Amino acid sequence: MRPPRQMTDQDSSLSSSHTEEEEEETMEEDGGGGGSRPMMAPAASLLGVSSTLRAVIRIKHKYQALKKRRQEMALAMGGLPGAPTCTSPKIFTFDAAAAPVSCWPPRKKKKRKRRVLYPNRRRRKAPGQEHSPAEFCLYLLSAILFVQVYNAIENLDDHVIRYDLEGLEKTLRREVFGQQGAVEALMWHLKDFLSTYVHNRPLVVSLHGPSGVGKSHLGRLLAGHFRSVVGEALVLQYFALHHCPLEADAPRCAQQLLSLVSEAVELGEREEKIPLFVLDEAEHMHGQILDALLGLLAPSQANQFLNAVYVILGNLGHERVTRHLLRNASGHELLAPELRRHLEGRHPLWAEVNVVPLGLLERSHVMECFLDEMSREGFYPDRAHMEQLAAEIEYYPAAGGREYAVTGCKQVVAKVNLL
Known part of the structure; x- marks a missing residue:
């Protein structure tokens, strides 16, 4: 004996549709009877509501049957590659909102890795950022550079303190009258040169001015100050009329001057001090002596000859200084270039020196x-x-x-x- 077959949603929908059709035919027969049985107003309104309800029920059954057919087709195609995702159509339904049905198998959730637990005997420490080895080298180089610069500055101060240039400047300002500009220029050259010991050429300052403005007095003050700081042997005062009055003795005087300078610079090299040579009365120096001095200023000389200070004093160009000051009382800044051009025409020596003019004295x-x-x-x-x-x-x-x-x-x- 066969078991009774269960009614499916499709059979129920078909039976309901047959029942609805039979009811409609019956209603048509009743309505077509020529009005043998009159209808009441409430019955007519109920009939309209029931027909709408039947139509809604019929649409619902058709949608459910279509949905079930699509699900069966999706299950049948699930093993095929590239099968579409089976999701319900986004149309108006009476079903509760449900998640879309996918044809693909659900994705596996990644398992979270367990946090690494450090042993209790050790201290927890988060991993720090790795530092490049070049960073340490950079810090080391900066420290070395700082130390070198600091030592260089200290060495500059040591040299300046050794020669007591501040005391020399105070003495010159107090003892030399009316030559403040010349004193400032001279001190600037001395401070710049004496701040270091190694040089590529010696310092030569040539001071020129009329008679009686303090040239020889300035030379005596310089010689006296340097004798007190570097010693008697490293200071030479040379007077042209005293050491070489005759022009016939000029070659011999030139050799004698070179010998005195060589002895002083060699001693200064051993003691690491800079000697001073004050050459007064430059207007009476013969050509051979000027040539010898020019040879001492050449950069090709030995190192000991480059570490020396020469101060040349004279009244060469005094007429240019006098004429310039009488015509331009306030034009002292143009006096040095004009005097330098004049002296360069006398001898090539003054093209290699620093010319400082000394002006006239007022009342x-x-x-x-x-x-x-x-x-x-x-x-x-x-x-x-x-x-x-x-x-x-x-x-x-x-x-x-x-x-x-x-x-x-x-x-x-x-x-x-x-x-």
Whole structure:
């Protein structure tokens, strides 16, 4: 005996559709009877509602049958490659919102790795960022560079302190009157050169000006100061009229000068000190002596000859200085280039040196000379008396509101000695 077959959704939908059709036919027969049985108004409204409900039920059954057929087809095609994802169509339904059905097998969730647990006996420490070995080298190089620069600065200070340039500057400003610009230029060259010991050429400063403006006095102050800091043997004062008065003796004098310079620079090399050579009365130096000095300034000389200071004093070009100051009382900055061009025409030596001009002295500077000389000789510095003595000095015509002395302070010593 066969078991009773279960009714499926499709059979139920078909039976319901047959029942609905039979009901519709019955209603048509009843309505077509010529109105033998009249219909009431409530029955007509109920009939309209039931027909709408039947239509909704019929649509629902058809959708469920179509959905089931699609699911069966998707299951049948599940083993084929490239099979589409079986998802329900996004249309209006009465079913509760359900997740889309996919034809692909569900993806496996990745298992989380267990956190690494450090042993209790060790200290937990997060892994740090790796440092490149070049970073340590960079720090080391920076430290070495800093130490070298610091040592270089300390060495500069040591050299300057050794020669006591601050004391020299104070002495020159106090003892040399009316030449502040020349003193500043000279000190700038000395500080720049003496701050180091190794050089590629010696320092040569040539100071020129009229008679009585303090050239020889400046040379004596320089020589005295350097004798006190580097020693007597490393300072040479050379006077052209005293050491070589005759032109016939010029070759011999040149060799003698080179010998004195060689002895001083060799001693300075052994003691690591820079010698000073003060060459006064440059206007009386013969050509052979100037040539010998020019040879000492060549960069091809030995190292000991490059570590030396030469100060040349003279009144070469004094007429240019006087004429320039009388015409341009405020144009001192143009005096050095003009004097340099004039001296270069006299000898090639002055093309290799630093030219510093010394200007004319005014009446106030002459008064300071009298005050200093009278104090040295023990006289009471009476201002009225000093003005009377200063009035006896010859002066150029006033230029730019300034009154320059013709002979500077050259006659001050003689006039004070007459008191």
